[in-house]
Amino acid sequence: MKHSAVFASAVIFAAGLLYVQAFVRVDLGGDGWIVTSNQTNTPVPGKVPGSMYTALIDQGLIGDPLFRDNDDNYVWVGDADWTYSRNFSVSSDVASSKQVWLICEGLDTVATVLVNDKVVGQSENMFARSTFNVAGVVKGGANTLVIHFTSAVREALARTKNSDYDIPRICPSSAENGQCHVNQIRKEQCSFSWDWGPSFPTQGIWKPIYIDAYSNAVIRDVSALVKKVNSQWQVDVDVYFDVDNVAEVKGQLNANIASLNLSLSQELSVSPANSSIKISLLVPTTTHVPLWWPNGYGDQPLFDLDVAFTSGVDTTTKSVRIGFRTVELVQDPVSNKPEQGLSFYFRINGIPIFLKGSNWIPADSFQERITVEKLRFLLESAANVSINSLRVWGGGVYESEEFYQLCDELGIMVWQDLMFSVSLYPTYPAFLSLVTTEITQQVRRLKSHTSIIIWAGNNENESALRQNWFHITDNYTRYYNDYVQLYVKTIKPIVTQEDSTREYLTSSPSNGKETEKEGYVSNDTSSELYGDIHFYDYSVDQWKATSFRIPRMASEYGVQSWCNNESLSNVFNPLDFSITSDMVNHRQHHTNGNTEMADEVKVHLNLPNSPDANVNFADFIYLTQINQAMCMRTQSEHYRRYQARLLADGRGLTMGALYWQLNDIWQAPTWASIDYEGSWKMLHYYARTFFNRTLISPYLLDADTLDVYIVLDGVPVTEVRNPADGTLSFKLSDNSTDLIKGGLSISEASEKLKAISGVSSGSLRVETYDYSSFQALHSETVTYNLKTAAESVYTKKISDLLSDSGCASVENCLLYLTATDNSGSLVSSTWYTLAYPKSSKLQQANVKIASVTSIDPYTFNIQVTTDAIALFVWLSLDNIKGQFSDNGFLLLTPSVQVQFHARQIVTADVLMSQLKIRSLVDVKTDVPIVG
Numbered sequence: 001m002k003h004s005a006v007f008a009s010a011v012i013f014a015a016g017l018l019y020v021q022a023f024v025r026v027d028l029g030g031d032g033w034i035v036t037s038n039q040t041n042t043p044v045p046g047k048v049p050g051s052m053y054t055a056l057i058d059q060g061l062i063g064d065p066l067f068r069d070n071d072d073n074y075v076w077v078g079d080a081d082w083t084y085s086r087n088f089s090v091s092s093d094v095a096s097s098k099q100v101w102l103i104c105e106g107l108d109t110v111a112t113v114l115v116n117d118k119v120v121g122q123s124e125n126m127f128a129r130s131t132f133n134v135a136g137v138v139k140g141g142a143n144t145l146v147i148h149f150t151s152a153v154r155e156a157l158a159r160t161k162n163s164d165y166d167i168p169r170i171c172p173s174s175a176e177n178g179q180c181h182v183n184q185i186r187k188e189q190c191s192f193s194w195d196w197g198p199s200f201p202t203q204g205i206w207k208p209i210y211i212d213a214y215s216n217a218v219i220r221d222v223s224a225l226v227k228k229v230n231s232q233w234q235v236d237v238d239v240y241f242d243v244d245n246v247a248e249v250k251g252q253l254n255a256n257i258a259s260l261n262l263s264l265s266q267e268l269s270v271s272p273a274n275s276s277i278k279i280s281l282l283v284p285t286t287t288h289v290p291l292w293w294p295n296g297y298g299d300q301p302l303f304d305l306d307v308a309f310t311s312g313v314d315t316t317t318k319s320v321r322i323g324f325r326t327v328e329l330v331q332d333p334v335s336n337k338p339e340q341g342l343s344f345y346f347r348i349n350g351i352p353i354f355l356k357g358s359n360w361i362p363a364d365s366f367q368e369r370i371t372v373e374k375l376r377f378l379l380e381s382a383a384n385v386s387i388n389s390l391r392v393w394g395g396g397v398y399e400s401e402e403f404y405q406l407c408d409e410l411g412i413m414v415w416q417d418l419m420f421s422v423s424l425y426p427t428y429p430a431f432l433s434l435v436t437t438e439i440t441q442q443v444r445r446l447k448s449h450t451s452i453i454i455w456a457g458n459n460e461n462e463s464a465l466r467q468n469w470f471h472i473t474d475n476y477t478r479y480y481n482d483y484v485q486l487y488v489k490t491i492k493p494i495v496t497q498e499d500s501t502r503e504y505l506t507s508s509p510s511n512g513k514e515t516e517k518e519g520y521v522s523n524d525t526s527s528e529l530y531g532d533i534h535f536y537d538y539s540v541d542q543w544k545a546t547s548f549r550i551p552r553m554a555s556e557y558g559v560q561s562w563c564n565n566e567s568l569s570n571v572f573n574p575l576d577f578s579i580t581s582d583m584v585n586h587r588q589h590h591t592n593g594n595t596e597m598a599d600e601v602k603v604h605l606n607l608p609n610s611p612d613a614n615v616n617f618a619d620f621i622y623l624t625q626i627n628q629a630m631c632m633r634t635q636s637e638h639y640r641r642y643q644a645r646l647l648a649d650g651r652g653l654t655m656g657a658l659y660w661q662l663n664d665i666w667q668a669p670t671w672a673s674i675d676y677e678g679s680w681k682m683l684h685y686y687a688r689t690f691f692n693r694t695l696i697s698p699y700l701l702d703a704d705t706l707d708v709y710i711v712l713d714g715v716p717v718t719e720v721r722n723p724a725d726g727t728l729s730f731k732l733s734d735n736s737t738d739l740i741k742g743g744l745s746i747s748e749a750s751e752k753l754k755a756i757s758g759v760s761s762g763s764l765r766v767e768t769y770d771y772s773s774f775q776a777l778h779s780e781t782v783t784y785n786l787k788t789a790a791e792s793v794y795t796k797k798i799s800d801l802l803s804d805s806g807c808a809s810v811e812n813c814l815l816y817l818t819a820t821d822n823s824g825s826l827v828s829s830t831w832y833t834l835a836y837p838k839s840s841k842l843q844q845a846n847v848k849i850a851s852v853t854s855i856d857p858y859t860f861n862i863q864v865t866t867d868a869i870a871l872f873v874w875l876s877l878d879n880i881k882g883q884f885s886d887n888g889f890l891l892l893t894p895s896v897q898v899q900f901h902a903r904q905i906v907t908a909d910v911l912m913s914q915l916k917i918r919s920l921v922d923v924k925t926d927v928p929i930v931g
């Protein structure tokens with residue numbers, strides 16, 4: 001326990017040398033807690049933040065919950081009731097302060113709180129802060145604090161009685177192997193299991209807990225919204241005080257953005273009835289304010305805004321970091337024909353921006369294990385492959401301060417769901433009251449973050465209701481009314497009141513404005529003409545561009561693959577490494593997931609059939625990762641290609657591709673691109689190419705025609721309307737007037753224009769290779785000069801391609817494509833096989849690591865050699881963590897150099913001894929390789 005004078009000095013000598021205690025915070029986090037349960041008699045030491053699972057792990061009382069089927073073995077842990085208790089002491093000055101409050105930033109979830117054996121309050125929402133008045137209860141000297149939690153599993157069941165009708169989803173699918181009724185409690189919804197994660201229904205104290213003692217008033221929250229009003233930046237600041245029990249407190253409020261030389265000071269009087277204030281800082285138009293840009297568009301300058309309130313001896317301060325940017329969600333008719341629908345895209349600083357990104361799920365079942373380093377690694381991994389946006393998915397948690405700070409710093413735009421997912425929810429008054437507190441607090445906490453661009457009420461609940469996922473047989477109206485009650489009547493007014501700078505969508509996916517028009521549950525929730533869609537269809541061929549829809553935005557789409565083989569070593573026994581093992585089945589939470597993956601592998605790559613079960617499983621993992629990477633490459637490029645195209649039926653102008661999902665919660669087969677051990681799956685390496693700033697995108701327009709697009713990102717585009725039919729299009733913005741109209745200053749506009757010159761024109765070279773030779777059979781070069789950010793620059797009949805190049809058949813050849821700018825520098829490259837690898841006439845390539853040389857203790861050059869063209873060349877390491885500059889790549893030359901960036905100090909020799917390499921032909925299948 002620490003006594004800390006957080007804001008101002010703890011002790012002040014006032015007139016007459018009177019000894020006065022000012023604001024004091026007593027931190028009750030860290031060690032010193034005892035955790036007990038009604039199932040075990042042994043008290044164990046606990047930590048805050050923490051849960052009972054990590055307390056038991058730390059004492060060796062349970063093993064690794066992620067090991068094999070320990071999620072089953074430890075079901076009892078979630079069924080028990082757990083108590084956290086500790087002693088603490090405070091000085092008599094603290095105890096006798098006028099205001100003494102126990103602040104719990106996050107209790108998980110249903111809890112009764114006692115101080116010195118007296119119940120001081122209850123809490124039942126993991127997402128809300130609870131504050132308890134402990135004046136007169138806390139004594140100078142020794143005190144006790146006891147928090148009794150009840151089993152979330154049993155509590156969820158008990159709460160079903162609060163409604164006189166069933167509220168599905170009642171239970172997860174049997175494959176998900178989890179607990180029921182999680183929608184009844186305000187707790188991380190995936191903690192009862194999900195289709196990518198285990199059930200660990202935690203209890204504990206997952207956020208800071210402390211006592212605040214002061215005399216008059218304390219700033220509890222500060223939030224800021226940055227706006228542009230009549231070309232002038234304005235920072236609206238809300239300051240919220242805790243000032244209970246006191247009639248009126250007078251003081252001085254100061255708000256200050258030091259680096260902009262901007263401050264405001266005013267006398268203030270706060271009272272219980274009047275406990276918040278709004279102030280606005282106007283940035284003089286003469287002050288240069290550098291803009292915040294999404295990743296790939298510019299820098300992310302951030303500014304500290306410090307707020308202080310001094311009243312008598314109390315001075316409290318709070319700071320937030322802000323950035324200057326505007327955000328708009330544009331939903332305008334795409335043409336004069338109303339039936340063609342509305343656009344759906346984000347404009348940042350006046351520029352339409354294509355969202356390239358993924359979806360974020362909780363990074364661990366036990367939130368206390370998520371370190372800033374882990375967050376930084378995952379978010380930097382995202383930014384490093386040109387991701388500019390992430391959706392914080394609605395079945396997890398409102399993420400930590402550090403998460404949003406990192407997104408602010410990295411230019412990752414955040415689509416923020418509210419925490420409701422794949423379920424209907426209760427609407428009895430006490431539930432709505434919990435939600436009201438939660439949403440108010442969370443929007444206030446998060447809205448200062450520059451990275452957040454949108455709020456969405458839930459994940460997929462509109463679709464679930466409309467498409468009747470839960471097989472409701474009667475009284476649809478009742479559930480519809482509940483839906484509207486929750487997301488429209490309760491949440492919407494709070495979000496719009498709290499945040500005037502961002503839109504609120506009731507659901508994701510939704511049809512945006514059209515959803516509103518249709519009473520908030522649209523007839524066709526996955527319409528391509530409005531809003532966003534989620535696309536999952538495991539029955540279509542996802543290596544074929546024609547399999548996909550053409551929406552305004554795809555905020556989820558994905559296919560599964562297994563996590564990296566090495567990542568299973570901590571959680572599998574040797575015999576588990578087999579396609580048919582119980583554990584392989586146990587880790588799969590998506591119904592038929594392993595079969596689906598096998599079916600997809602069979603269509604594109606052939607199934608492995610090594611007689612050695614371990615080898616066979618490793619091969620299967622590798623093949624599922626190839627399949628996933630290629631499916632997501634095909635689909636992501638498809639969306640990027642459609643950003644500047646509007647079809648005659650109104651589809652097109654697709655302005656976002658967020659694949660499902662970025663990260664993992666355990667070592668298992670899931671949709672993630674980075675596995676739980678922090679190992680990049682092949683998909684993550686592929687994202688670097690398919691989200692590349694200059695993308696070369698070859699695809700089959702139809703069975704006989706190859707088409708190649710160049711897609712640009714990070715360049716300013718501007719909207720244009722065809723005067724004849726009102727058709728909306730985006731063109732590369734080639735004059736500063738467009739940009740100045742959009743809100744940029746002249747210098748910002750000219751800087752942005754530079755981003756276009758140099759990338760909008762150049763040459764594309766298309767080379768045809770026969771698998772049997774490193775020499776190109778044929779090469780063709782075309783020049784391009786783009787007027788929009790995505791254009792077809794090369795189209796050719798496959799038959800012409802074969803005859804021009806002298807290639808015998810599509811099975812014999814692949815294409816290698818490179819783009820160079822006008823000065824001849826390479827700006828992008830990619831490859832494309834004309835037939836699926838399963839039928840391609842690959843050679844038996846012998847891929848090898850020739851040498852490893854160290855550049856510094858973390859960086860190594862790896863020389864890779866081959867005697868034939870090799871596909872999906874995969875480098876891996878058992879125990880050394882790090883990333884390769886490329887992986888899963890095509891080897892088209894006898895030798896290439898790849899870099900390895902280790903996340904630990906390692907030597908070249910050790911690396912050399914541990915590195916493994918393989919390519920597709922190393923997989924033993926029924927079908928022989930035809931040379």
Ligand code: BMA
Pocket residue numbers: 194195196395422459460534556660671
């Ligand atoms: C979507 C998501 C998640 C789910 C994923 C994969 O429905 O919103 O709920 O995990 O698909 O099935």
